[in-house]
Amino acid sequence: MIKKCNGCGSILQSEKIGEEGYIKDNKLETASYCERCFKIIHYGESSIIDKKVDIKSFLNEVEKEKYPIIYLLDLTCLSQNLINPLTKIKNKVYLVLTKRDLLPKSVKNKKLIEYIKNNFCNIEDIFVISSEKMWNIDNLYNRLVKDKVKKCFCIGYTNSGKSTLINSFLKSKGKKSIITTSPLPNTTTELINIKLDDLTIIDTPGFLNEKSIVNYVDLKTYKQALPKKEIKPKIYFLRPGYMLIIENFIRIENTGNEGTTLIFYLKNELKYRKLKITTSEDLKILDKVKIDTKKDEDIVIEGLGFIKIPNNSSLTIYIENKEILSKRKKMI
Numbered sequence: 001m002i003k004k005c006n007g008c009g010s011i012l013q014s015e016k017i018g019e020e021g022y023i024k025d026n027k028l029e030t031a032s033y034c035e036r037c038f039k040i041i042h043y044g045e046s047s048i049i050d051k052k053v054d055i056k057s058f059l060n061e062v063e064k065e066k067y068p069i070i071y072l073l074d075l076t077c078l079s080q081n082l083i084n085p086l087t088k089i090k091n092k093v094y095l096v097l098t099k100r101d102l103l104p105k106s107v108k109n110k111k112l113i114e115y116i117k118n119n120f121c122n123i124e125d126i127f128v129i130s131s132e133k134m135w136n137i138d139n140l141y142n143r144l145v146k147d148k149v150k151k152c153f154c155i156g157y158t159n160s161g162k163s164t165l166i167n168s169f170l171k172s173k174g175k176k177s178i179i180t181t182s183p184l185p186n187t188t189t190e191l192i193n194i195k196l197d198d199l200t201i202i203d204t205p206g207f208l209n210e211k212s213i214v215n216y217v218d219l220k221t222y223k224q225a226l227p228k229k230e231i232k233p234k235i236y237f238l239r240p241g242y243m244l245i246i247e248n249f250i251r252i253e254n255t256g257n258e259g260t261t262l263i264f265y266l267k268n269e270l271k272y273r274k275l276k277i278t279t280s281e282d283l284k285i286l287d288k289v290k291i292d293t294k295k296d297e298d299i300v301i302e303g304l305g306f307i308k309i310p311n312n313s314s315l316t317i318y319i320e321n322k323e324i325l326s327k328r329k330k331m332i
């Protein structure tokens, strides 16, 4: 009989060690989780399954089914790139902005919704939630029930919080979280059906974001750089000829003629250093990109966070891969 892992949806198998769904032979009959999920859940260990969802064919399949879609977007690093698949979906969409608890409390949810509508996509139903803190989880669920949704897909990029959201629906119903979640890509590998009263929610493998920093730094560095608590923005004034070094993966030089203010929405514990551009210090070799910003723009660092820049600026940024940077109108 074919058995599936409750945590990631893979078919359990005991032949290919290290591959999707692997579990030792003597545990195959009794286990409900594969070895990888067991290790993530109990030891916080993680490994990445090498798998890529083809967005186009996946969306075609979803469209054929005609079920409504919950599309998740991570508020900490929102970019056009992450919204693009949404523009191709014809099904009814509930857009869910996740990880609200990581942005400053002072930001109004209404403002975030307006921002999305005015700058990215004019979707009617937008919810701002935190699965971690259970904010707005019941509102979203009640809305699905009110709209008589019987089955829906939960889709979005990997790490946007799809499985955590479904676990929070389960928690809200007094049930145990069962789906495996982790900060690394590809945690969910196959479809997982979760039935809640009359509503079945289908968790799906996330789309891989090729522009995310997770592809360009080692996993330890990546996990250490992810925000876990409410971000307290850090403000720096950078005079011309000076640079800021953030940990060892980003350097920002002010190569313009005016001083510029940079407001960082990144993990609070990251370390910043200011240096003259002419320093004799040996600096890490990184990709180099020149970015000019206009008044009130953000630079998004995909997978990590963003930098708000209130005034015009001319910057030269050094980073592991310049593709992970993009500009947008200021979000907050």
Ligand SMILES: Nc1nc2c(ncn2[C@@H]2O[C@H](COP(=O)(O)OP(=O)(O)OP(=O)(O)O)[C@@H](O)[C@H]2O)c(=O)[nH]1
Pocket: 098, 099, 100, 101, 102, 129, 130, 131, 132, 133, 156, 157, 158, 159, 160, 161, 162, 163, 164, 165, 180, 181, 182, 183, 184, 185, 186, 187, 188, 189, 204, 205, 206, 207, 228, 229
């Ligand atoms: N602070 C905070 N973290 C969250 C929230 N939702 C999810 N996370 C974290 O984000 C990471 C990714 O969550 P998952 O639910 O595994 O993401 P996913 O979209 O299912 O990812 P894949 O299965 O890889 O497609 C985990 O470390 C979660 O703990 C939230 O509302 N707040």
Ligand SMILES: [Mg+2]
Pocket: 162, 163, 164, 180, 181, 187, 188, 203, 204, 206
């Ligand atoms: Mg998942």
